Amino acid sequence: MQRVLVVGAAGLLGQYLTKAGKEMGHNMSGTYNSVVPTDTNEMLQLDITDRGQVAEAIERSRPELLVLSAAMTNVDQCEREPAKAYAVNMEGAFNVAAECKAADVKMVYISTDFVFNGLKGGRYYEFENPDPLGIYAQSKLEGERVTMDASRSNVVCRVSVVDGWNSEGGKKNFVTWVIDSLQKGQGVRLYSDQYVSPTYAPEAAKVIMELAVKGAHGTYHTSGPDCLSRFEIGVRVAETFSLDRGLISPVTTSEMPLMAARPPRSCLSVDQAEAELGRPMINMSQGLTMMRSDKP
Ligand SMILES: NC(=O)c1ccc[n+]([C@@H]2O[C@H](COP(=O)([O-])OP(=O)(O)OC[C@H]3O[C@@H](n4cnc5c(N)ncnc54)[C@H](OP(=O)(O)O)[C@@H]3O)[C@@H](O)[C@H]2O)c1
Secondary structure, three states: OOEEEEEOOOOHHHHHHHHHHHHOOOEEEEEEOOOOOOOOOOEEEOOOOOHHHHHHHHHHHOOOEEEEOOOOOOHHHHHHOHHHHHHHHHHHHHHHHHHHHHHOOEEEEEEEHHHOOOOOOOOEOOOOOOOOOOHHHHHHHHHHHHHHHHOOOOEEEEEOOEEOOOOOOOOOOHHHHHHHHHHOOOOEEEEOOOEEOOEEHHHHHHHHHHHHHOOOOEEEEOOOOOOEEHHHHHHHHHHHOOOOHHHEEEEOOOOOOOOOOOOOEOOEOOHHHHHHHOOOOOOHHHHHHHHHHOOO
16 A cells, blocks of 8 residues: 555546545545645645645655646647746646655656657657647646656656546536537537547546556556547547437538647557556547446
8 A cells, every 4th residue: 555645636637546546545645726626635735836835745645656647738728828837837847746856755747648749640659759739738748857857766647638527626528528518419520630549537547556556667658549530539429428429520620720739640559558557458439438337
């Protein structure tokens, strides 16, 4: 059993990291920022941009392992507010990495497929050179760098388009937004030219916790194994949840431009994590089926 602190435990992935750790028998505590979780037991308020608060949180919870899931995750907001994006995603990560180093705590940093430019045409492996396209991606890559600069024992886990039921704060993710829109009879236009590796949060959380406690270090891709366009994901969601697929129409990035540039194909190879854990990652269809049976 290890003492584990999840920073960003009220976020989508953070809540499942806490759950996965508890199920594995670890002693879990967490932090939240502005959205106060429903259960504040074993939870501390923490803004990672404040180094003093970071030091205090580590001092109070005395973890052996810290997972940094907190980030400014809205890609377009990062483009509009670059100073804030760097303050949270780079300097916040630096504060956490520096205080983990000072307290001799192993750190896991959650990162993104967006560190790649998506122009390769195939799946990206961990050893390939990042080339981030926008502020979110650049600031997350800096977060990776400060994590690994602090200690080679630390871990970077990259995920991609995280989905699952969110029991904290009501924030939607891509899959729950599609479900909600289709249930209301609203049409959705989904990009047919943006390919990603959809990541089911409960499964990714288990994989990340398993890798971390078994002593993995360095960079791992911990997304799902598929490479699907956002349009294809939407169709699978409609089929799994018996919703009207006719409400989904494909659109290209040039037809409906976004504020921040997105990589056209940032799919990740998960071979290394599968080899380390000795089992395959669950795919999108399996994740959606689990999500349907876990419907709150
Ligand atoms: N979501 C995706 O599709 C996706 C894809 C690739 C990678 N990732 C990465 O995966 C990780 C988890 O993402 P997620 O989907 O769980 O995101 P999320 O639901 O948006 O959660 C992020 C959490 O970070 C917290 N946070 C923001 N600023 C903070 C600050 N200054 N100090 C402390 N906490 C702060 C937020 O709290 P408040 O809301 O209260 O501020 C929120 O609870 C992130 O590192 C993200 O970059 C996500």
